[in-house]
Amino acid sequence: MIDFTVPPEIEHLCDNIRAFMDAHVYPLERNVEIRWEPKGPVYPAAIAAVQEKAKQAGYWAFHLPKEAGGAGLPFMYYVFINEILGRSPIAPACFGSAAPDSGNAEILWQFGTPEQKERWLKPLVDGAIRSCFSMTEPEVAGSDPRWLRTSAKRDGDYYVINGHKWFTSGAHGAAFAIVVAQTNPEHENPYLRFSHIIVPTETPGFRIARSVPVMGQDDNHHAEIWYEDCRVPVTNRLGDEGMGFVISQARLGPGRIHHCMRWLGMAQRAFELMCQYATQREVFGSPLARKANIQDWIAEARADILAARLMTLHAAWKIDTAGASAAREEISLIKFFGAKMVHSVVDKAVQVYGGAGVTEDHPLALFYRQARLARIYDGADEVHKMVVARRILAQYEGKRPRR
Numbered sequence: 001m002i003d004f005t006v007p008p009e010i011e012h013l014c015d016n017i018r019a020f021m022d023a024h025v026y027p028l029e030r031n032v033e034i035r036w037e038p039k040g041p042v043y044p045a046a047i048a049a050v051q052e053k054a055k056q057a058g059y060w061a062f063h064l065p066k067e068a069g070g071a072g073l074p075f076m077y078y079v080f081i082n083e084i085l086g087r088s089p090i091a092p093a094c095f096g097s098a099a100p101d102s103g104n105a106e107i108l109w110q111f112g113t114p115e116q117k118e119r120w121l122k123p124l125v126d127g128a129i130r131s132c133f134s135m136t137e138p139e140v141a142g143s144d145p146r147w148l149r150t151s152a153k154r155d156g157d158y159y160v161i162n163g164h165k166w167f168t169s170g171a172h173g174a175a176f177a178i179v180v181a182q183t184n185p186e187h188e189n190p191y192l193r194f195s196h197i198i199v200p201t202e203t204p205g206f207r208i209a210r211s212v213p214v215m216g217q218d219d220n221h222h223a224e225i226w227y228e229d230c231r232v233p234v235t236n237r238l239g240d241e242g243m244g245f246v247i248s249q250a251r252l253g254p255g256r257i258h259h260c261m262r263w264l265g266m267a268q269r270a271f272e273l274m275c276q277y278a279t280q281r282e283v284f285g286s287p288l289a290r291k292a293n294i295q296d297w298i299a300e301a302r303a304d305i306l307a308a309r310l311m312t313l314h315a316a317w318k319i320d321t322a323g324a325s326a327a328r329e330e331i332s333l334i335k336f337f338g339a340k341m342v343h344s345v346v347d348k349a350v351q352v353y354g355g356a357g358v359t360e361d362h363p364l365a366l367f368y369r370q371a372r373l374a375r376i377y378d379g380a381d382e383v384h385k386m387v388v389a390r391r392i393l394a395q396y397e398g399k400r401p402r403r
């Protein structure tokens, strides 16, 4: 039976996180620019100071188990925390759970050797280094990664990696990349041809060609990278050879839900801003809040947020009780529904604000960009719809048991 009751200690924790956000995170939003530099500090000083406070308070790395250096929350309760963090674009970094480091830490924890954990996971969880995840390539469709071209050829105890990637988020200044490369091109099953390999960014042949500006923003976040005869020891491989996509699923499944949790917070904040503004702004003799179409948007947005929240909780409950693999359909459902929801709610809030909504004076313009991107990364809407529909139809075709 699904039980969405929130235990008092989690309620209490949420109250404390809200207070922490009020005191340390929101005031920073307008004053800190996150722009990653190849040789810059791991985090801007102001963020590093908040990170220290978060660590001292025990609010660090909520996504990881205690043994891995995290707070060890069950997935369900992480929804409540993460939707609070989603209210501010800088909060995940402040609390040690920013992507792509959070996902990389999870797979290093699950699949890493003791040596890999010591060398890479520990400093990553501490926030002493950052990392990136390098899978997507410009030449082939990221939606169908069986055709990725980057190769990792064995040469004794080394892999020699050659390939071209882009959208490697966070590569500037990262200590290492986890690269998805073909190690077993001859394998008859295309899903068993790839491995995840840790490539320190100081390795000769790791070359950032450019930062890819996205929707008018050039903050050094998304990198285009060439791997040119990059030699790394075979011991840098995560898991067994050919297990790359299995690891990707382990990473992306729960990782997608992390995003959905945050979108709830982003949508809720946009919703609150929209309601406040609608009661204050007068047009044609009355506040916007009195106009029927604005009321319609407010009711629609409330329903969308609530529906997405229940679906997110349901998916998290399924992950907690049956595992990420059993929750595949629920994860895909909320990935496309949640992305559509946050895009639609933020769009309404921007419209209510008029010109002010598209300026950088309010967080809405940034939210809008992020919401639009949400419909593409970690699987475009259409890919998740395909996954859901195929699984449902397989039941009618007699290939899967009917639910």
Ligand SMILES: Cc1cc2nc3c(=O)[nH]c(=O)nc-3n(C[C@H](O)[C@H](O)[C@H](O)COP(=O)(O)OP(=O)(O)OC[C@H]3O[C@@H](n4cnc5c(N)ncnc54)[C@H](O)[C@@H]3O)c2cc1C
Pocket: 100, 133, 134, 135, 136, 137, 140, 141, 142, 143, 144, 166, 167, 168, 169, 170, 222, 373, 376, 377, 378, 379, 380, 381, 382, 383, 386
């Ligand atoms: C902000 C952002 C951050 C990212 N960060 C990273 C990162 O850190 N590391 C990394 O490796 N990658 C990253 N990516 C890349 C991302 O994973 C890919 O963009 C995504 O997987 C889609 O691949 P593609 O861009 O090659 O689009 P394509 O696969 O070429 O797809 C193009 C479009 O085709 C449509 N489509 C696809 N499949 C179907 C289908 N079956 N039926 C109907 N229509 C379909 C969809 O509308 C899709 O948008 C990031 C992307 C963004 C936008």
